[in-house]
Amino acid sequence: MPRETGRKNIAQNKRARHDFHIEDTYEAGLVLVGTEVKSLRAGRANLTDGFASVEDGEVWLYNVQIPEYSQGTWTNHSAKRKRKLLLNRKEIGKLDATVKERGLTIVPLALYFKDGRAKIEIGVARGKKDYDKRHALAEKQANREMARAMSNSLRRRGGRGRP
Numbered sequence: 001m002p003r004e005t006g007r008k009n010i011a012q013n014k015r016a017r018h019d020f021h022i023e024d025t026y027e028a029g030l031v032l033v034g035t036e037v038k039s040l041r042a043g044r045a046n047l048t049d050g051f052a053s054v055e056d057g058e059v060w061l062y063n064v065q066i067p068e069y070s071q072g073t074w075t076n077h078s079a080k081r082k083r084k085l086l087l088n089r090k091e092i093g094k095l096d097a098t099v100k101e102r103g104l105t106i107v108p109l110a111l112y113f114k115d116g117r118a119k120i121e122i123g124v125a126r127g128k129k130d131y132d133k134r135h136a137l138a139e140k141q142a143n144r145e146m147a148r149a150m151s152n153s154l155r156r157r158g159g160r161g162r163p
Contacts, residue, residue, distance in 0.1 A: 023124050028059065031086065039068065
């Protein structure tokens with residue numbers, strides 16, 4: 001059987017990019033049990049309320065929901081258990097220092113399989129204020145309207161080549 005290659009997305013945390021300014025990102029491995037992997041392969045996970053923290057030189061992921069495997073038996077996992085993240089010691093030290101020093105938080109951004117192994121992308125983030133969210137939404141809408149106007153003008157002129 002050939003080995004799996006490439007990146008296969010399982011879950012994205014779109015709310016994190018809306019609620020936080022992402023300052024830095026890291027890729028980490030996950031310590032999982034067998035039924036969690038099978039549930040992830042079925043494409044089931046929820047990162048919405050998740051966060052990570054550094055405790056005793058280890059990074060732990062909380063509130064990420066991986067539902068129980070439907071064909072699992074008594075060996076099934078609990079859906080919201082805390083999970084250990086696999087990072088280099090340097091990365092853990094850097095994360096710990098930035099979170100303690102500047103009042104930032106660690107949020108999960110994406111969960112995926114990379115070359116057959118479960119990985120999670122975490123981001124060091126600062127919370128947005130309500131006016132920041134409104135400003136970002138207004139900017140996104142203005143860009144969308146500008147692109148729509150450009151495409152309409154090009155369509156009326158008959159394409160790019162003619163003046």
